[in-house]
Amino acid sequence: MSVEPFNRLVKLAARAFYDDITTKGDNQPKTGRSDNRGIAVVVLDALTRRQWVREEDLAKDLKLHSKQLRRTLRFFEEEKLVTRDHRKETAKGAKVYSAAVAATGDGLHTGRDGDDKIKLHTHSYCCLDYSQIYDVVRYRLHRMKKKLKDELENKNTVQEYVCPNCGKRYNALDALRLVSPEDEYFHCESCNGELVAESDKLATQENGDGDDNARRRRRDKLKDMLQKMEEQLKPLMDQLGRVKDLAVPEFGSLQAWEVRANAAARAANGDSGSTDPSKSSQGLGFGGTPMPFVGETKVEVAFSGIEEKGEAIKLESGNSPMKILPPWLIKQGMNLTKEQRGEVKQEAKMEGTSSTVDVSDEKKLTGEKDDVKNLQDEYVKAYYAALLVKQRDQEEAAKREQELSNRNISDSVYDTSSERQVGMKSKREDVDEGVDDVEWEEATPAGNTGESSKVHDLNVQADALEDDEDDIDWEEG
Amino acid sequence: MFFHIVLERNMQLHPRHFGRDLRDKLVAKLMKDVEGTCSGRHGFVVAITGIESVGKGLIRDGTGFVTFPVKYQCVVFRPFKGEISEAVVTMVNKMGFFAEAGPVQIFVSNHLIPDDMEFQSGDIPNYTTSDGSVKIQKDSEVRLKIIGTRVDATEIFCIGTIKDDFLGVISDPGATS
Secondary structure: OOOHHHHHHHHHHHHHHOOOOOOOOOOOOOOOOOOOOOHHHHHHHHHHOOOOEEHHHHHHHHOOOHHHHHHHHHHHHHOOOEEEEEEEEOHHHHHHHHHHHHHHOOOOOOOOOOHHHOOOEEEEEEEEOHHHHHHHHHHHHHHHHHHHHHHHOOOOOOOEEEOOOOOOEEEHHHHHHHEOOOOOOEEOOOOOOEOEEHHHHHHHOOOOOHHHHHHHHHHHHHHHHHHHHHHHOHHHHHHHHHHOOOOOOOOOOHHHHHHHHHHHHHHHOOOOOOOHHHHHHHHOOOOOOOOOOHHHHHHHHHHHHHHHOOOOOOHHHHOOOOOOOOHHHHHHHHHHHHHHOOHHHHHHHHHHHHHHOOOHHHHHHHHHHHHHHHHHHHHHHHHHHHHHHHHHHHHHHHHHHHHHHOOOOOHHHHHHHHHHHHHHHHHHHHHHHHHHHHHHOOOOOOOOOOOOOOOOOHHHHHHHHHHHHHHHHHHHO | OEEEEEEEEEEEEOHHHOOOOHHHHHHHHHHHHHOOOEEOOOEEEEEEEEEEEEOOOEEOOOOOOEEEEEEEEEEEEOOOOOOEEEEEEEEEEOOEEEEEEOOEEEEEEHHHOOOOEEEEOOOOOEEEEOOOOOEEOOOOEEEEEEEEEEEOOOOEEEEEEOOOOOOEEEEOHHHHO
16 A cells, blocks of 8 residues: 555665666776766665655755766666656756645655756756556566576577487478478488487486486476575565555656645645745746646645555555545445554544544534444443343353252352353454444344444344344354 | 568560550460569568559560569468467378478477377378377378478478477368278
């Protein structure tokens, strides 16, 4: 859900595949000074800590020469790990980006000096493309495995034939010339001897000449390599599996991202003050491109707000940031997390979000939910009271029975009662779960009566109560 | 793979054809000369579909033959490495089997036949699975993957494999007849 597993994926992939990539051309001599292996890993790692970043800034942060960085980034672009965007912009246009960076608040970008001196330059931006990275890494692994396996199984190799008499070698492409009308074997063109397929020879002559040994060694090597690959890339594959079902973090295009980040910043500052950069950008930076994202800024607030805090991003990031989260969707999601977390904590959190997201519908819904919650609390209390009473009654009844039948065995009474208590405890948990279900999907779990989805209908509670009590009777009977 | 391409050829025409139907004669001769031939570059010429243009003829000194540069559209067939193709088995022997996909000869060696198929010699030599459910013999139709080609100036020879998913017999002549 959050970007974190994906970052881990990127880091693992970087170390696995881009460890010893040098961006120098082959014609240049590789002296110790120009050896820049490992730079790829550093750049990728740096990118995992950023979203969209101007390449100059990145170069400055990494203390790299911008040319060197650009060469690395171009390599990654070809490898489809990174998306890049180039645009001509004025000083003001650059400000939009700066504002956006400030909004993401990762603290890595110090304010740049000399913004205003920039006249009209082409600036390049880059960003990790997580969804593509996932596919690229998977494809790469697949190809590696397939290649090794094919070689191991001799799948696509051309069969070779040897004449045992004169040692002449043929391969399967010569087959048409070699086939003889008399029998079903291939015959040597020069001495008419019967040809032997080479791997057969390997099988028959266990300790053959050096050539055969080389062949076998090669096979062993391949097998070894495959095994090594399996175990060395296991962390990467595990991470791929972990990431498989998660929603991929999307930053969108550079422009969309800027608009969003600015909007987030504006909202964080309480809709005041920081509106200028984005306004100025509309005229200059974007060249009058229509921006379909303006209308949605309100909703994005909750999303980036949470991300900013560095909390584990919960449900909001699960949906791609472009989409509006409709109130009903938010509600369902909340309940889902409630299942996972404690109820009390959840309540607090729910209030928190409802205060940040000022959609009127949302409030109504949370109000409704509070109602439900109260009712449920009451229900739980009532249930426990009833349970206690019932239990006491039964205990007394049991005692009476015991007394009647046999006064001697008092131990057994103790036993049964204690047993019952254990049973009751587990029962209680069941009930809790039942309650959770009720609020989770608004349809009643005990709702066999066909009630509509109104949870605050007392009938449902009664039903549930009855059901539970029935259960108890059945267990003890 | 089939391609529809435009090729050019210099046709020599005997003076006796010079008349009203010179053009028809030229086309007929072109078809006779070209169709069914193989060039290493373009593959087998399957059929001529049309004449693009006939250039100016040039009378040869001495013989009286006239050379016309003719551009024609034709369908060519050229096998590629990695291509999946369907072929008819023409011969089965211990070393594997030969099959034909149109004009192309394909050899599938016994190493590239699935391990569970074994060679059965006899009246009709064939490759059969242990349970006898799949049988490759003469006139069987197989789907195979071309894994190597030898392209000479005048012929193309391929080797194929049926040791992969979805490859092998696609219809058994014994089962249908």
